[in-house]
């Protein structure tokens with residue numbers, strides 16, 4: 001494995017803050033120091049507090065009941081930028097994810113794909129600040145237990161896989177956009193009503209022509225039109241590179257009613273991916289999804305048994321967005337020198353991921369099918385005398 005220490009980029013003229021010239025002093029400054037011993041405190045999802053691992057000091061971070069702001073699309077310029085705390089970031093050349101981590105932490109591999117092809121850089125201070133996040137609900141122990149259970153339940157995997165226990169789970173907040181909008185759709189179509197006609201046909205049977213009666217389906221087309229209004233609330237759009245859409249879909253949805261206003265404290269000790277799909281692109285994806293959904297809903301409104309030539313025109317208004325961070329755990333394990341990534345839902349604990357196949361077991365299973373079929377035939381033959 002080509003393991004190399006991430007290299008910090010050369011300082012550019014842009015960040016002219018005092019003390020930021022040259023290499024940042026890693027490990028000296030911490031974002032949330034413990035008031036008792038000065039060590040780095042981290043956010044503990046089970047305690048809802050910043051906790052110090054060294055002296056046990058705790059500072060409560062109550063989950064705020066404040067309302068989460070949702071902005072209109074054109075107000076992106078007014079939104080806060082950056083994460084509100086000093087972070088470094090690591091960019092993965094393999095999957096393209098950029099993940100922020102605390103200054104005291106080091107990362108030599110990508111939390112998502114396990115690639116060691118990572119490069120350290122400053123985290124993007126200009127990125128839109130998350131408006132809210134879902135705090136992690138599933139703790140480290142539950143994640144490890146869940147992953148072990150997941151591995152044991154997989155089919156056709158090498159038996160040695162069950163003994164792979166050396167993995168370290170990393171809690172990471174994954175960026176999403178949410179959109180709210182009202183959709184008004186006008187539609188027109190030809191509604192098709194089925195009716196049945198009895199037809200008699202002459203067919204050749206044993207060399208003779210015989211009449212054959214059958215029912216034939218016909219469609220009567222009638223013009224139809226209508227309109228409908230729908231509201232969309234918290235339509236989630238994946239803004240991550242580390243978690244591809246297909247994997248995110250497998251992982252399942254998130255209960256956004258548990259969103260709390262963002263506080264930098266929640267990131268203490270956790271990683272956060274920077275969004276790679278920007279607001280504009282996010283809205284484009286969301287808009288397409290709304291239009292698709294509206295089209296399907298209008299199709300359902302067309303009376304009769306079928307339809308053709310459906311035309312839908314949509315007006316979307318009162319578009320509101322927010323940038324949210326959703327909790328996941330990532331881990332990768334090695335099996336016979338190859339890395340495999342696993343993702344755990346930070347709210348439900350659901351595990352999705354890759355695991356090696358055992359070709360021997362698959363081959364045995366394939367061979368077993370005809371063998372079992374043969375056995376069944378033999379048993380039936382014996383029972384049948």
Ligand SMILES: [Zn+2]
Pocket residue numbers: 034035036037038039052053054055056057
């Ligand atoms: Zn302490």
Ligand SMILES: [Zn+2]
Pocket residue numbers: 092093094095096097110111112113114115
């Ligand atoms: Zn990666």
